[in-house]
Amino acid sequence: xxxxxxxxxxxxxxxxxxxxxxxxxxxxxxxxxxxxxxxxxxxxxxxxxxxxxxxxxxxxxxxxxxxxxxxxxxxxxxxxxxxxxxxxxxxxxxxxxxxxxxxxxxxxxxxxxxxxxxxxxxxxxxxxxxxxxxxxxxxxxxxxxxxxxxxxxxxxxxxxxxxxxxxxxxxxxxxxxxxxxxxx
Numbered sequence: 001x002x003x004x005x006x007x008x009x010x011x012x013x014x015x016x017x018x019x020x021x022x023x024x025x026x027x028x029x030x031x032x033x034x035x036x037x038x039x040x041x042x043x044x045x046x047x048x049x050x051x052x053x054x055x056x057x058x059x060x061x062x063x064x065x066x067x068x069x070x071x072x073x074x075x076x077x078x079x080x081x082x083x084x085x086x087x088x089x090x091x092x093x094x095x096x097x098x099x100x101x102x103x104x105x106x107x108x109x110x111x112x113x114x115x116x117x118x119x120x121x122x123x124x125x126x127x128x129x130x131x132x133x134x135x136x137x138x139x140x141x142x143x144x145x146x147x148x149x150x151x152x153x154x155x156x157x158x159x160x161x162x163x164x165x166x167x168x169x170x171x172x173x174x175x176x177x178x179x180x181x182x183x184x
Contacts, residue, residue, distance in 0.1 A: 019076035039069040044106040057083040104179035123176040134159025
């Protein structure tokens with residue numbers, strides 16, 4: 001994953017903000033385009049919204065056949081309108097000026113043999129077993145002061161609906177990824 005330049009980072013935030021505002025105000029989706037080559041390739045991202053340091057929405061994907069700028073637009077809208085954790089408490093138009101936007105541009109996932117080889121604050125994790133899966137972005141561990149074991153256990157139990165120690169079982173696949181954080 002090549003680091004994004006300042007122009008690309010500013011454009012990602014502009015797109016996310018325009019889509020957030022339109023979604024929250026119930027306006028049609030804005031027409032989004034980009035001539036930036038760094039935003040024209042395929043890629044996954046998560047769009048996170050916080051107000052007063054509290055999570056207000058976070059939705060994304062690991063892979064998308066669409067250009068990155070389109071993926072940012074899609075998940076900027078989805079994060080505002082579709083995160084099931086906030087179905088009864090969506091971002092209101094009065095909150096828009098207080099919403100902090102963070103877009104995590106993701107690297108491809110890679111399987112690892114030893115889950116304890118993760119680097120906290122560098123690696124995000126994706127755990128999967130059977131039909132259940134869950135993920136944590138890299139910043140979750142550092143934001144919450146988690147140890148490696150806590151990071152893995154919380155993802156298994158809280159996100160994937162598995163037992164907290166499922167990451168220790170060889171039947172559970174653990175993958176890592178990195179994220180370039182673009183934030184206001």
